[in-house]
Amino acid sequence: MRAAFMYEAGDVRVQDAPEATIQQPTDAIVRIVRSCVCGSDLHPYHSLTSADGPVPMGHEFLGIVEETGSEVSGLRRGDLVVSPFAYADNTCEFCRQGLHTSCPHGGFYAVGGIGGAQAEAIRVPQAEGTLFKLPKDVDEKLLPSLLTLADVYGTGYHAAKQARVRPGDSVTVIGDGAVGLLAVLSAKRLGAERVILMGRHKTRTDLGLAFGATDVIAERGDEGIAKVRELTGGHGTRAVLEAVGHRPAYDMAIGAVRPGGVISRVGVPQYEDAPVGFTSLFGPNVTLTGGPAPVRAYIDELLPAVLAGSVDPGRVLDRTLSLEQVPDACRAMDQREALKVLITP
Template identity: 75%
Template sequence: MRATFMYGAGDVRVEDAPDPVLEQPTDAIVRIVRACICGSDLHPYHNLPASTGGAPMGHEFLGFVEEIGSEVAGLKRGDFVLAPFAYADNTCDFCCEGLHTSCRKGGFWGVGGMGGGQAEAIRVPQAQGTLVNLPVGEDSALLPSLLTLTDVYGTGYHAAKRAKVNPRTTVTVIGDGAVGLLAVLSARQLGAERIILMGRHEERTQIGREFGATDIVPERGQEGIERVRELTGGVGTHTVLEAVGYMSAYEMAVGVVRPGGVISRVGMPQYEEAPIGFTSLFGPNITLTGGPAPVRAYIDELLPGVLEGKVEPGRVFDRTVGLDMVPDGYRAMDRREALKVMVQP
């Protein structure tokens, strides 16, 4: 099969790789029909040390079940499925508490030798608990929106849920990437009426407005903080959904959150230290939450709206490439020429 590997910063290659095979009776093999490039994939694209053995890439995919292990129930060959970006058994105590990213038998694609989703096929561990059967086919117009359920939609929703967004809360979303835009959509779904989107790319912030943003703040840093505070009578917003991961975004979050408020961070952290001291969080009673989204916990809740066409999170995709063109997709996203790239093997 063909699969994507990263050999160092900026060095993405699509190469021949061994076909995946069943290794455990809880495995399944999925033939991938849609995948995508995530904003978090750009972090190793910027700083991964060079190596002679490439790292498999990709953690978002839809596809058909081709083989099933002897202990997998509820699935059959030919089922069309989606997989969250973390696999899980969906039965352990953490999964039952909605923390599938902490599953005792779980893990992540592309880590520890696991194959990546930017490929023609993949081995899925814990297939019974991970894969979600979809009542559509390969030709469905809903595939882009269904693909967002593997990560970015669930991650944006996780940010809003962890912040306990509701009709009484005001919201600032930091970041106009796919996760930030879907955090806007999620905050609106949870009833927020005032949603400030901090982003400076007009074509993206326009999608944000259509998803529910009431105000756009293109300024960054202290200027952006002052603008948000001006819009909120000087006090900031009850909740801040930080969808970037850089220190500058965290500092803006601290600057715009209201006393007693919540900062919910789902952007992949790209720093080792953060000023979590008395003056920044402890003094004004601010809560810090977030983390890797247990996407599997939200799929049953979010899937009906997508299938019924009530929401269109797939609008975040603005470019599609074939598998061999994945390196071009990375470059396009890195140069901000594309918001989110879908891959069609």
């Protein structure tokens, strides 16, 4: 089969790979019908060394079940499924608490010997607990929005839920990538009255306004923080959703949050040191939360509006390329020519 691999920073190749096969009785094989490139793929795209490559690519997909292991029930050949970016058994104490990313029997695609989703097919461990079966007669026009349930919509929603966004709330979203824009959508759907989007790419921030942002701030650093405070009577917003993962975004989050507020981080951190002392978080009673989104816990809640067409998170997928064009997709996203690229077989 064909699959995408990253050999080192900037070097992505689509090549022949071993066919996906059942290895455990809890596995399933899924033929991928839609996948995409994630903003988090750009981190290794900038930093991966040749000593650490090649690594398989991709962790978001829709697909058709081709085969199931002997211990998998509730799924059969031909089912259309969406997979969270983390596989899990959906039965352990952590899964029952909605923390599928902490499942002791779980893990992540494209690491630890598990293949990536930018491929023709994939082996899904813990398939019964991981895969979410979708209606067979779903309109093909909905596939991009359904694909966002694998990661970016659920991650944006996780940011808002962890921040306990509620009706009438004030929220700042840092980052105008796909996750940041869907954090805007999620905050608005949870009832936020003011949603300030911090981003400087007009095509993206225009989409953020369509998703419900009330204000856009293009400035960064201290200037951006000052703009947030100017819009909020000098106090900042109660919730700040950080969807970037770089240290300057974290510093802006500290500056934009009001006393007693919450900073919710879902951008994969690309730094180890971050202030959490008296002047940053302790003194103003600020809560720091976030983490990798257990998106499997949110699919039941988010799916009905997607199927009904009352929300369209798939608008963040603004370019479509084939599997063979994954290297072009990575370049387009890295150069800000595309927000998020949809990959077809």
